Amino acid sequence: MAETINFDNDPPGTVPSGWSAGVTGHGSPRWAVEEDPTAPSKPHVLKQSGSGSFPFCVLQRSSLAAGYVEVKFKPLAGKEDQAGGVVWRFKNRDNYYVARANALENNVSLYYSENGNRRTIKYVDAPVAPNTWHTLRVEFSGQAIKVMLDGKAYMDLEDGHVGGAGAVGVWTKADSVTAFDDFAFGAR
DSSP states (O other): OEEEEOSTTSOTTSOOTTEEEEEEEEEEOOEEEEEOTTOSSSSEEEEEOSEEEEEEEEEEEEEESSEEEEEEEEEEEOSSOOEEEEEEEEEETTEEEEEEEETTTTEEEEEEEETTEEEEEEEEEOOOOTTSOEEEEEEEETTEEEEEETTEEEEEEEOOSSOSOEEEEEEOOBTOEEEEEEEEEEEO
């Protein structure tokens, strides 16, 4: 099972069909499909343009215990953060894994959220140019987690905080305005 979603069949101004948007913590995220002439697969992207502690948008029908999740993302704006990320093993708004890349900090980081509290597993310096499309990929199986940015592995480690199957999706932080395209996932 492998699938790529490019948001091109969803009407602009809506949350993609079958996806659920929300926030861990508080805030007012705004997830919507928009036209973007720079999209890797034109014409649409999924864009988060509101703000919140940790906004997410997950594919409701997905449920993976082992596999991969990948997305192309473009950090567009944000004074506090310019982050794009992926979530997996998403149980609910407060319990999941997330890997993200941040253009303001030039790093990739891995976290887990437990009962709504974000916990850092690891940070690694990495070039994340603003207003540029990047590819973030995570491969996971059991406790093994591998995080890649633009084809280069930045983390390869083990962590057992969030086990079992869960949904996959995309994620941002704070005031990040971020576009996403070509969301891909598959079981292993």
